[in-house]
Amino acid sequence: MVIEPKMRGFICLTAHPEGCEKAVLNQINYIKSKGQIEGPKKVLVIGASTGFGLASRITSAFGANAATIGVFFEKPPLDGKTASPGWYNSAAFQTQARESGLYAKSINGDAFSNEIKQKTINLIKSDLGKVDLVIYSLASPVRTHPVTGITHRSVLKPIGSPYTNKTVDFHTGNVSTITITPCTEEDINNTVAVMGGEDWEMWIDALIKADALSDHAITLAYSYIGPSLTEAVYRKGTIGKAKDHLEATAFKITDKLQSLNGKAYVSVNKALVTQASSAIPVIPLYISLLYKTMKEKGIHEGCIEQIQRLFKERLYTGNGVPTDEKGRIRIDDWEMRKDVQDKVAELWSLATTENLPEIGDLQGYKSDFLNLFGFGFADVNYAKDVNENITIDGLQ
Template identity: 75%
Template sequence: MIIEPRMRGFICTTSHPEGCAQNVINQIEYVKSKGTIEGAKKVLVIGASTGFGLSSRITSAFGSNAATIGVFFEKPPVEGKPASPGWYNSAAFENEAHKAGLYAKSINGDAFSDDIKKQTMNLIKADLGQVDLIIYSLASPVRLHPKTGILHRSVLKPIGEKFSNKTVDFHTGKVSEVSIEPCSEEDIENTIAVMGGEDWAMWIDALKEAGLLAPEVKTVAYSYIGPSVTEAVYRKGTIGRAKDHLEATAFTISDSLKSINGQAFVSVNKALVTQASSAIPVIPLYISLLYKTMKENGTHEGTIEQMVRLFSEKLYNGSKVPVDEKGLIRIDDLEMSEDVQAKVAELWKMAETDNLEKIGDLKGYRKDFYNLFGFDFEGVDYSKDSNEMLQIPSIK
């Protein structure tokens, strides 16, 4: 079938197999261009199909020749209807890994569930014995709690008072005012249940109890802090409370891993275009101005550049992992530099519908958004028939 992008609000409801494959290949080529990374050799990536999780898996495999197991929850294809982009990303990754002689298997299902944890542990035990790196990169709006049976839904809301500021519809370039009502205490609790650190700790506890963690194992989860302009709706809002919980959980996990000299870290990453960030008011406008500034400075990075830097300069640099005063790895250092933030703040005051194409990088934002779904890649002929029924080799 011919597959074209179809938009519904801030979501693209189609994805392109060849375009997703090109995305994966581009990332692989970048990693290979940077040489060998002396990293982990047996890697579990929880949330492995898109964004930072996918780039972490690619970096491990093609930077360190690691065997990888990826866990994700993606929609497989049906006749005449494409799969979700993460499905095609994972199919492409496995195909490229196998061509390179690398072990790569995947599990598709709800990573919050006991069943998927059990399946994953059985696979590790059968094929790898133990893992020496666990990446936790889940991004889900809901979580069915495996112990209580309660379905928790995360929300994006400020705490205490209504939030109002500028935002942009990145499809049209229209800048407008947006207001978000404050959350309830229940909203905070639900968001922490979905996006906090409880499930990360459950994974590590289960793996440890089963004897599947190698000595000196590392585990890393991903977070974001961001600038003052997004603070009320993000870092000081419901999601911020969940990120606080996630970051605190790293210390709890590290304590539990002392007997095998293991460590848990949270890496604070840069703002990037994702399916989730595109739906957050204020963030698309901020990212558009940030991209413009960082590209002019020559410091712009995508997910793969971030992950190569995380692995080579922080996690596996031959010495102690560098962290800030709160124990966080900071890969957002280029974004949060004083000159970049001062410039973005200046542009923010100026930003209007009439000038945003000039002072911001809406074009780059849109391209990155389309790229998430496999569209707008050079070298892909989108006029040709695609095989929407593409399967992931290790998933029968």
């Protein structure tokens, strides 16, 4: 079938298998170009099919020659209907890993469930014995609790009072003012249940119980702080409460890993175009201005550049892991540089529908968004028929 992007709000309903493969190949080639990482050898990535999770799996495999198991929850293709992009990403990754002689297997299912945790542990025990790195990179908006059976849904809302600021419709470029109503206490609790650290801790508890973690094992989750411009809707909003919980959980997990001399970290990463970030009001405008500023300064990074630098310059230097006063790894250091933030704040005050194409990088935002779904790559022929029924080699 000929596959074209079909948009509904901040979601693309289709994905292109050859475009997704191209995106994965680009990331693999980048990692190969940066040289060997003396890093992990047996890696579990929970949330391995898109964004930072996929970049972590690629960096582990093609940067450190690690065996990897990836867990994700993706929609397979049907005749005449494409799979989700994460499905095609994972298929491309598995193919490249196999051709490179790397161990790689994947599990498709609800990572919040006890069933998928046990299935993953069984695979680790049978094939790898133990893992030395566990990446936790889930970005689901919904979680059904495996104990209570309650389904929790996260919300992106400010706390205490309404929040009004600029935003942009990145499809049209229209800059407008948006007001977001404040959350309820139930909203906070639900968001923490979905996006906080409880499930991360449950995974580590299960791995410890199964004796599936190596001595000196590291586990890593991803977070975001961002600037004062976005804090009312992000870091001081419902999602910020969830991130606070996630970061506090790292200390609890570290205590549990003491007998293994292991450690849990939260890495605070840069703002990037993801399916999740596109849904947050205000963030697309901020990212557009940030991209313009960081590209002009020659310090722009995508997911793969961020994770390569995280592994090479933070996690596996041989000289300990540098953290901030709250124990977090700060790989958002370039984004949060004073000269970068001062420039973004200046541009923010000026931004209008008319001048955004000039003072921001809305085109870069749109391009990155399309790339998430396998569209917009110059060397992919989108007019030709392609097979949407791609299978994933190594899927358990």
